Amino acid sequence: MSALSNLLPHLLNGLALGLLFGLIALGFMLIVGVMETINLAHGAFFALGMYVALTLIAPKLPWAAGAVSAWMSLPLGWRYTIALLFAPLLVGVSGMLLELAMRRTYARDPLYGLLLTFGAAMVIEELIRLVWGSTEKQLPLPDPISGAFLVGDLIYAKYRLFACGVALAAMLALWLFLERTPYGALIKAGAHDSEMVRALGVDLARLRRYVFALGVALAALAGVILAPIWGIRPHVGVDAVVPAFLIIVLGGVGSLWGAVIAGLLVGLVVGITGAYASEWSLLSMYLLFIAVVTFRARGLLGRKSVLDA
């Protein structure tokens, strides 16, 4: 096998991995970009999304056996689709509660927001342990997206393609929402000049609440999508929050396409080092980060600021 044909699957796999990294970072980027808040509970909501989806797909409620069995008689594909749509929604609503608690931290030292969301992450993780326990769980997948297929003489998981499709769709949907709808315009205006937006009669508190909920819902969506790949355990969110943070800084804080490009770059670097210098596969994303930030402190698509002077 030639070197190129050897490399090609890793390049493609790296791009797929990058889309998943991008998806993980999407909600984090939205909240940092619009609300100037680093949501350290991002990983916890990512994990919560997994568990809520698991409950929707295969509920274990001893007090409603009849309803559960009726629900379980639905085909797995339907239950999975409902979980994919409703788990982010439900987790997004829970995100609104956290946003309510965060209001007292607005316009204060960012440390308050950090501490609050860090505390919230620990509370959510412990709640997960209480409700679902601490053992490993698996998200059942419907047949059409489980299993594998052959590409040449290589086997690839069908689910990875599905996951990449969802990631791509989420990125495009978010972009369309922000760029092509009046709500997106309001969000951007609120981020640009909140006083003016408030003066125009827009309920900024409500706007922030919805933006936070959307960011949290995106974290949960990433959790649902990554669940069959990473596995489900209460502390799985820790594995999501660090790459998410790295990607948004690498891409330029608050830049949607910056986050997408950074995600793809991280995926490529991790994927290729995983194959050819595996001991560097996790470290490689940090090296990439250092390399980019050394020469471009504002990240790939970040705007020029006083720091660049």
Next chain:
Amino acid sequence: MDEKKNTTERPLVVASRRRILKASALTLATAGTYGAAPFFGPWKHNHVWSQTAQKKPLVIGLTMDSSGQYAASGMDERLGAMMAIKEFNAKGGVLGRPIEAIHMDTETTPATGSRVAERLITRNDAAFLIGAIHSGVANAISQVAQKYGCIYLNSNSSSPTESGKDCHRVKFVWDGNGTNFALAIVKNAMAVNGKNWVMLTNDYVWGHQTAKAMRTIVEANGGKIVEEMLVPQNTRDFSSYLIKIQQLKPSVVATAVGGDDIKALRQQVVQLKLNKTAAWINNQQDWPDVYGLGPEAIFGVFGTNWYYRLDLPGVKEFVAAYQATYPGVQIRVPGNTYYNGYMATRELLRAVERAGTTNNIKIIKELEGLKVPARDRMQDFDAYMNAATHQLQQTLYMATYNDTPADKDDIFRILAKLPPKEVEDPDAPGACKLESYEATPTYEA
């Protein structure tokens, strides 16, 4: 100057970059210690003095992970140690003293292991330390323990270095190690599956040393390691590794991967159905790492030192006691990590009783001469402590998935049972240089 006024075109983001960067440093620092135990120190050094005359509680420090890669196994071994302590306390403690356990999370991090050990010895007057899954953590704890002379039981970590170059007079190792399991599994796997091997190795001391042991046996028997891929700890995506394995087309994939990493790996292998295209062996499979994964993910052949359905005297009662004491736990039956936590603690407390003192040197000598009948350990062969390496030599089992389970937890099928003499590491005594008794500080608490 206000940064907002300095830009002509606004991005979606208006976060002040200074604030973001300031917060970034905090974020990385905080994320890195996510779920961390409280910061300890600096503190005053406290001398430990004898409490025997005052009948104070005998404090045992449990240095076990509740977070990080080995959180699940750490919690499991803690239950085992607590069970042994409960049994002794029910009989009035040891030497007339009640036993008190203090647990501190070692976070699957060697630096935390050192800090916790130091604190337990100097501030909590711990008489003994017990616990570790991660060999780097075990090594860190044992260095501190040796400095004070405090006996430390490495209950579950399995790097051959623990009873080799990193052995200590105060440390006793209770699990089989990578070399023992390699001796149990590799030859047979070569005969059955072929000679071209790829290794997936967790990139830390246990993985390295276990892979080294496997490589030695493979090569000595005419096999070839086509590739060894190192897996950094906390790897969650194995797709590039699995593509590479397909390109290499090995006859056997040998893994020395543990904790949350092996859980993710197993699930991803099943998604690609690679469990059907190559033979997989996992040097050692801890029970909490497979429990709940589902039958399909328990593929390949692996090693263990105990199983809850061994048809031996005492096993059923042991399982029943676990279920009665811990009715709410999600792991419904005890596994190897629980068993090792229990056995290590029980044997230590018995040694204290036999010695009639908590003096470290006397207890060390008791443990060095330890012999445990098979019946008492619920294993197939008698176990004994190797006085030269401080590792318990015991029965090891080769297992695979059980496709005819007697109940839903019955997921292992035992393929072979190997007596300790067959799997004893012949090189360990040469590598282990125990400190002399005289060079080990006297310690009594």
